[in-house]
Amino acid sequence: MEKKIYEKLVMEHKPKEKRGQNAFIAFMVGGLIGVIGELLVEFYSYYLGLSTTDASVFMIITLIFFASLFTALGFFDKWVKFARCGLIIPITGFAHSMTSAAIEYKKEGFVTGLGANMFKLAGTVILYGVVSAYIFGFLRLIIMGGA
Amino acid sequence: MIYIYSFLFAGAVSLIGQLILDNTKLTPGHITSMFVILGSALDIFNIYDLIVAHVGAGALVPITSFGHLLIHGGLVRASEVGYIGLAMGVFDLTASGITSAIFFAFIFSLFFRPKD
Numbered sequence: 001m002e003k004k005i006y007e008k009l010v011m012e013h014k015p016k017e018k019r020g021q022n023a024f025i026a027f028m029v030g031g032l033i034g035v036i037g038e039l040l041v042e043f044y045s046y047y048l049g050l051s052t053t054d055a056s057v058f059m060i061i062t063l064i065f066f067a068s069l070f071t072a073l074g075f076f077d078k079w080v081k082f083a084r085c086g087l088i089i090p091i092t093g094f095a096h097s098m099t100s101a102a103i104e105y106k107k108e109g110f111v112t113g114l115g116a117n118m119f120k121l122a123g124t125v126i127l128y129g130v131v132s133a134y135i136f137g138f139l140r141l142i143i144m145g146g147a
Numbered sequence: 148m149i150y151i152y153s154f155l156f157a158g159a160v161s162l163i164g165q166l167i168l169d170n171t172k173l174t175p176g177h178i179t180s181m182f183v184i185l186g187s188a189l190d191i192f193n194i195y196d197l198i199v200a201h202v203g204a205g206a207l208v209p210i211t212s213f214g215h216l217l218i219h220g221g222l223v224r225a226s227e228v229g230y231i232g233l234a235m236g237v238f239d240l241t242a243s244g245i246t247s248a249i250f251f252a253f254i255f256s257l258f259f260r261p262k263d
Contacts, residue, residue, distance in 0.1 A: 065251055136188055
């Protein structure tokens with residue numbers, strides 16, 4: 001009983017998140033990153049004469065580079081707090097989580113701190129990506145017999 | 148036109164992520180993992196390839212494309228050498244992204260201090 005009253009109190013005093021506004025900002029920022037990606041692909045394939053596949057690799061590396069650099073310079077955290085999923089869901093979030101973990105845990109040593117903690121957040125993405133790719137890949141090979 | 152599609156697709160994926168984040172107790176780690184699994188699941192029947200063909204880079208930017216690239220690399224290799232190709236090729240297409248993320252994160256962590 002008391003627990004319920006407590007939960008009600010907590011809910012009342014919790015700051016109300018503006019969900020609609022958050023969603024709109026995430027949509028706009030995420031979309032903007034998509035457009036920047038497309039612009040970069042066009043830029044690389046036009047000026048460097050790369051194929052679309054190679055240009056998209058360059059694009060991904062460019063986005064990762066700037067996300068890491070801005071995280072290291074300190075102001076990307078504020079952007080992430082503002083745009084939330086708009087910057088977490090694109091590949092920038094992957095780079096941001098690795099760079100911020102690397103910088104934060106550096107003081108605990110290069111092996112036990114930086115090395116052990118760098119993949120704390122990015123590790124889950126790689127783990128579940130590889131496991132699901134393996135399972136779904138086998139399913140696909142069994143169902144359709146080759147690519 | 149492809150810019151509008153890019154904007155809409157990348158924006159929509161971020162929007163769904165934000166809605167999940169705001170309305171459930173899941174953390175960003177849960178959401179990115181879910182989206183990676185979703186991306187690789189969509190590639191079982193080449194659905195994500197279709198999306199990439201129509202949307203362009205807008206489909207390559209969200210984390211869903213990470214799962215798509217993992218399974219795609221595995222399947223391409225598997226078509227050449229059989230089942231073992233899955234293990235050989237899973238990182239073929241994502242290697243550049245993971246390598247550069249590790250490299251930049253390490254290099255920048257050498258030169259910058261945490262800001263509080």
